[in-house]
Amino acid sequence: MRLSETEQVRDARRWRITRVIGSLVAMALLLAACGGNGGTATTEASGTASTDVGEDNEGEAADGEAVVVTAWFNGESVPADEFAMLEEEFGVVVEWDIRGDTILTDLLRMRDAGEQLPDMVEIDSHLTPAFLEADLLSPMTDQVATFEEEDPELYATIPEAVWADGTYEDEIYHVPNKSLVDALFYNVHLVEDSGAEPPPYDTYGDMIEAARVIQAANPDLPAFFGTGGASHDRMFRWAFSFGVPFDGNIPDMTSDQGVEMIDFLQTMYEEGITDPEFMIGQQDEAKGAFVAGELAFIDEGLNGGPGFMLDDFQYGEDWLTAPYPVHTENGGQYLGVPRGWSMTAGTEHPYEASLVLRYLSDPEIAAERYFVLESGIVQSIPVLEGEQMAEEQPFFTPELMEIFRGLEAQIPPATNTNAVGEIFINLLDELTVTGTDETPAEVAARYQPMFDELG
Known part of the structure; x- marks a missing residue:
């Protein structure tokens, strides 16, 4: 108002x-x-x-x-x-x-x-x-x-x-009268000047390809993808985007979709597409880098968009939004967090x-x-x-x-959803902050019993 x-x-x-x-x-x-x-x-x-x-x-x-x-x-x-x-x-x-x-x-x-x-x-x-x-x-x-x-x-x-x-x-x-919903925010100049394909992207693989082009044109930038905050919500959202199957609120990370999600997170870390500090607990730094023109893409809730509406960072000229990738052919869905x-x-x-x-x-x-x-x-x-x-x-x-x-999916309601989210955060921390020598399939096989134990 x-x-x-x-x-x-x-x-x-x-x-x-x-x-x-x-x-x-x-x-x-x-x-x-x-x-x-x-x-x-x-x-x-x-x-x-x-x-x-x-x-x-x-x-x-x-x-x-x-x-x-x-x-x-x-x-x-x-x-x-x-x-x-x-x-x-x-x-x-x-x-x-x-x-x-x-x-x-x-x-x-x-x-x-x-x-x-x-x-x-x-x-x-x-x-x-x-x-x-x-x-x-x-x-x-x-x-x-x-x-x-x-x-x-x-x-x-x-x-x-x-x-x-x-x-x-x-x-x-319960009366869910509001919802947190993400979008892909992107820097117009970094995308266009590098010659990368602009959003929207059909898959996260398409976004990775664009990030590689931007990285080649801007080798001195510290990061090329960030998140407005790594949380339980965003991990569930990524899982739903890839189409990871769920049994209640328990994901099947050993599925093709689960392994593909793990591969995406590993690739960002291994190729330097993301700064590890942006992934866990440094969301303000990620937002600052985006406004400063040092970050091409950021996953952020639409309710955080007003924070980017600045006199020297103009919507339409300096930055735009697009739907984040959803692997619909693999059962992917957009997710709201009401x-x-x-x-x-x-x-x-x-x-x-x-x-x-x-x-x-x-x-x-x-x-x-x-x-x-x-x-x-x-x-x-x-x-x-x-x-x-x-x-x-x-x-x-x-x-x-x-x-x-048109949202139909939300985080699966259950008594132990927070516990599932904590395992997701540990997975994210290992894949994008510390790194691992295991293959995506090996990581999935190691984490799946942790999820299953909560089922």
């Missing part, structure tokens, strides 16, 4: 929300007139907004006490007004915190200590089964149905696939918690989280189809948008 439009946005959002809860506000005013506690109190925590409300009802607390809803974010994507609209229109306290990737362990520790859990948590979608196995989540099916009934206009802005992707055993336990919201078990305020979800689903709030806070691509139809996308993020090309909206 453009910050200069904030007041206009709030007015529009206030009008729509007021339609839904007009009776609630009227009740609160009536109680205040009768001597009830209708005052307003604001508290500071990680983030808090509060207003006392009236008698027991959906969106209200008993005895005039404020309803407190706690939301834990996974990343710096809290809206600028910090849920002020829920404070103003619903009289609901929203306390928020940013917990990162430790949410699962934090919840387990709190439950074991008898502490009150937060009401809503933002988690990586593929970890949902781990939360379910630990009995940490409550179904949201009834709340989603109420959402559709009370605000069908807002409900219709969310792609239907979101609800299906969050359904486990016929209940909605993240979204779940309701914790034992929450005392499921309806109010669902209001937080609605608030975050509002197209204007969703736009702010994506365009301003770079939260990941939001699942909001007005944002995806709006003019702001084309104006502010030309690198999110129509071809990339078509790929995003």
Whole structure:
């Protein structure tokens, strides 16, 4: 959201929300007139907004006490007004915190200590089964149905696939309302001046061939391929790109596709196509090299694209984007890494918690989280189809948008996905940082039992 439009946005959002809860506000005013506690109190925590409300009802607390809803974010994507609209229109306290990737362990520790859990948590979608196995989540099916009934206009802005992707055993336990999706970013001058074939490439072998041409024309550059961060997500994405077969979340690295993926990573290391420091823990250096014109290709999430939109590094003139290679003939697929919201078990305020979800689903709030806070691509139809996308993020090309909206694959949800990811990272470290004298097939044969042990 453009910050200069904030007041206009709030007015529009206030009008729509007021339609839904007009009776609630009227009740609160009536109680205040009768001597009830209708005052307003604001508290500071990680983030808090509060207003006392009236008698027991959906969106209200008993005895005039404020309803407190706690939301834990996974990343710096809290809206600028910090849920002020829920404070103003619903009289609901929203306390928020940013917990990162430790949410699962934090919840387990709190439950074991008898502490009150937060009401809503933002988690990586593929970890949902781990939360379910630990009995940490409550179904949201009834709340989603109420959402559709009370605000069908807002409900219709969310792609239907979101609800299906969050359904486990016929209940909605998760709402994946944003996703991390990669693209191949490339330096126009390094590619064109070297005479290399420009992207898009059908295979990673085609990209390697282009990198060799660029390397021959620029022998003094330290690296010719980088990544915006080597992570579990990117390793799964490479595996899906090559078409590596999976049994649940266990890859078959001894397959032809798995061996081909290992050969790709080994080749980059052995031929100096990548700088080992760019692969593990040095993503900022890789991005800096790309902006400085010292790196031809970089794998990066589209939500990181705004960081390259610089006055002296112009999109279209200095850099462009393209889909990353996918070996479709071998079963390769584009992969998204969704993240979204779940309701914790034992929450005392499921309806109010669902209001937080609605608030975050509002197209204007969703736009702010994506365009301003770079939260990941939001699942909001007005944002995806709006003019702001084309104006502010030309690198999110129509071809990339078509790929995003047609995504069918994600990291396989399972309780041990992180453990699988750790083996992938160890594999990447050996192949691209330290190197090995083994053949790709030998590497695959050595690592496969490690994966199989987790199955």
